[in-house]
Amino acid sequence: MGFKGRDVISIRDFSREEIEEILRASRRMIPLAEGKKTSHALDGKILTLAFLEPSTRTRLSFEAAMARLGGSCVTIADPAVSSLRKGETLHDTIRVLSSYGDAIVLRHPNEGAARLAAQASAKPVINGGDGAGQHPTQTLLDLATIEEAFGTLSGLRVVLVGDLKYGRTVHSLAHALAIFGSEIVLCAPPTLGLPAEVREHLETIGAKVTVEDELSRAVRDADVLYVTRIQRERFGDEREFAKVSGSYRIDRALLANAKPKLAVLHPLPRTGEVAPELDDTPHAAYFRQAFLGVPVRMALLALLLTGKVP
Amino acid sequence: MTAARELKITPIKNGTVIDHIGNGLALEVLRIIGIDEIDKDSTVSVALHVRSQKIGWKDIVKVENMELSPRKANAIALIAPTATISIIRDFRVREKRAVDLPDRIVGILKCPNPSCISNQREPVESEFDVVRRRPVVLRCIYCERLVDDFHPHAA
Known part of the structure; x- marks a missing residue:
């Protein structure tokens, strides 16, 4: 398995064995990400961050990952100053940027932008989120969080909660969980269910997928609750939004009969789906999940730029 | 006859x-x-x-x-x-x-996803992988949207 020079566009581009290798490498990065050890593995390497859509945590965690390994970053953090605003194609922008550094991270509002960038770039391209499409490093850190909590990614019962229609993180995560053999339970408002073609794809690759309309029932046997934000703009009627979002609120009362090891994940930012009263319970995995973004991205950068991890 | x-x-x-x-x-x-x-x-x-x-x-x-x-x-x-x-x-x-459906269809169909990068002002042709043949289901190589309802146009 060679990672050096590869693009990271979609989680589908990676086999189960490759994902396992990235997660193993990520675990080795944790002491470095915590600042307990130092590394110069990426000394002299430059990562170009082209964030053509606003993002803070993805961009900052890539910057932190690069800095922890001794490398540096050049960054477009504001699309308003980029030459795309002057009418340049993304293809040309990427072609130019790829000559400035050793790899590019792209965040872009259009689906498929990272695939196009990979065609234009002579250097590896990492998809930092393209529209409602893929966000593979988010999926990898979600998997790292679940694996850290349970020691495995197989045989778990993972409930996906909230907006399963538009939430880009859940489609990729469901694909990855399916190839590891975990059961997927879908719990969403009727208008925000998993698209039929995504569900069909999951079943094609052998996933066990069930639907549970009642969150309190779904929670009972769950190992993981993966919660996503339900966005107000998906609803025409404010009252309808309030009703739906209220019924997908995770709090202590809901988890009263949950398994003791139940882990609650959320890609953050949250807007009320997960009650702050859970933050200090053993169920809260979401802040750990956010931190694990750094070692996962360190591992990936080291593998893509040098072919090995320090 | x-x-x-x-x-x-x-x-x-x-x-x-x-x-x-x-x-x-x-x-x-x-x-x-x-x-x-x-x-x-x-x-x-x-x-x-x-x-x-x-x-x-x-x-x-x-x-x-x-x-x-x-x-x-x-x-x-x-x-x-x-x-x-x-x-x-x-x-x-x-x-x-x-007629033989190839594994990849280039430049014949427009991706139905308006937000797909292949529908923006970029120098690329549309491209789809054939994921199923009967009935035909395609996947856009850019946005990964699955397509099973299409009207090809001569490109």
């Missing part, structure tokens, strides 16, 4: 015969061929609802003085997977083949 058939569809000297088109799809096939691209002095014959031993009822399209490009044959394969294509030269069938 032969005489009656000849009356319905006259032979052509040079050109392409697309036979075994699923019933009712001839006009879609014509749209893919692109009427504008056919020589103005040439004849186009369309037979609708013709009895077929192979597929029950079928449509046939004959276009004089035009040999179908592989790209257009791929597009026809998308909507008429049972079609056969014969290239006629000097009244003889010089080449006959069933």
Whole structure:
């Protein structure tokens, strides 16, 4: 398995064995990400961050990952100053940027932008989120969080909660969980269910997928609750939004009969789906999940730029 | 029977015969061929609802003085997977083949996702992987949208 020079566009581009290798490498990065050890593995390497859509945590965690390994970053953090605003194609922008550094991270509002960038770039391209499409490093850190909590990614019962229609993180995560053999339970408002073609794809690759309309029932046997934000703009009627979002609120009362090891994940930012009263319970995995973004991205950068991890 | 058939569809000297088109799809096939691209002095014959031993009822399209490009044959394969294509030269069938859907479709379809990068002002052609053949399901290589309802256009 060679990672050096590869693009990271979609989680589908990676086999189960490759994902396992990235997660193993990520675990080795944790002491470095915590600042307990130092590394110069990426000394002299430059990562170009082209964030053509606003993002803070993805961009900052890539910057932190690069800095922890001794490398540096050049960054477009504001699309308003980029030459795309002057009418340049993304293809040309990427072609130019790829000559400035050793790899590019792209965040872009259009689906498929990272695939196009990979065609234009002579250097590896990492998809930092393209529209409602893929966000593979988010999926990898979600998997790292679940694996850290349970020691495995197989045989778990993972409930996906909230907006399963538009939430880009859940489609990729469901694909990855399916190839590891975990059961997927879908719990969403009727208008925000998993698209039929995504569900069909999951079943094609052998996933066990069930639907549970009642969150309190779904929670009972769950190992993981993966919660996503339900966005107000998906609803025409404010009252309808309030009703739906209220019924997908995770709090202590809901988890009263949950398994003791139940882990609650959320890609953050949250807007009320997960009650702050859970933050200090053993169920809260979401802040750990956010931190694990750094070692996962360190591992990936080291593998893509040098072919090995320090 | 032969005489009656000849009356319905006259032979052509040079050109392409697309036979075994699923019933009712001839006009879609014509749209893919692109009427504008056919020589103005040439004849186009369309037979609708013709009895077929192979597929029950079928449509046939004959276009004089035009040999179908592989790209257009791929597009026809998308909507008429049972079609056969014969290239006629000097009244003889010089080449006959069933349409064959390739593993990747380039430049024939527009991705139905308006937010897909292939629909923006970028120097790329649309590209789809064929993920299922009967019925045909495609996946955009850019946005990964699955497509099973499509109307190919000649690209």
